[in-house]
């Protein structure tokens with residue numbers, strides 16, 4: 001079978017990619033290569049399986065090989081920070097980098113995860129974060145990205161609710177201290193007391209994620225205002241049980257695929273200074289998810 005890249009890869013072709021471990025199931029190559037094709041850019045986006053033992057060499061390799069930019073996924077988002085020339089202030093607050101841009105040999109780290117959620121909230125749900133009261137479920141890496149980004153976006157207040165209460169309290173204190181946004185932490189047992197005032201509820205836990213698709217965060221949907229927006233950053237399945245329950249109750253919903261597409265769009269925009277073709281990227285994600 002002829003190599004399908006034989007005609008299109010030349011000495012001019014630029015390289016982008018993603019490092020992670022494992023990386024085989026990453027949706028990013030399909031999403032980014034579809035975008036690069038739609039933009040008619042002479043670039044290719046490649047998955048790199050990088051063991052935690054080789055993060056430093058991998059980052060040095062980005063510079064040595066003149067790779068224009070990479071995404072960073074689990075488990076390297078924190079470890080890469082030590083090897084960069086500069087880290088964007090938002091990524092510094094979050095304490096994790098998911099995008100590295102090679103700007104004339106200087107490696108600059110960004111975090112577009114929270115920004116991806118923010119863009120999805122604005123563009124897809126039509127919600128301006130300003131003045132909103134937000135309840136965030138979870139206190140892991142995804143909660144940090146979304147929580148800090150929203151706290152920097154003029155929300156009125158934030159509740160971080162987590163199974164392990166101590167993690168919720170620590171993240172809430174850090175967000176409050178670093179951004180000034182009124183933020184409290186809570187265990188899941190006292191989550192219910194925060195629901196009646198919430199404008200936006202966001203699940204950042206893994207509850208509901210494939211293969212545990214019948215699990216759901218312990219939220220009494222009916223205790224949320226009828227106007228509340230229920231968001232889930234889980235994108236596989238495309239509609240989690242939480243999203244289904246919220247939709248059945250008549251509340252507005254925001255599934256996770258948009259955050260994934262917009263975090264990728266933001267990375268592409270940082271690397272190539274282009275407007276990312278968001279619809280092409282979402283379609284590629286849906287097709288890839290359907291074929292897995």
Ligand code: ATR
Pocket residue numbers: 137138139140141142143162163164165167204205206207
């Ligand atoms: P990520 O980087 O994707 O956020 P993580 O850092 O492992 O992943 O965080 C996973 C989040 O899901 C945590 O908030 C975790 O709660 P704990 O801090 O108590 O571990 C939450 N989570 C995972 N499984 C859960 C479950 N069965 N019930 C409630 N929360 C759960």
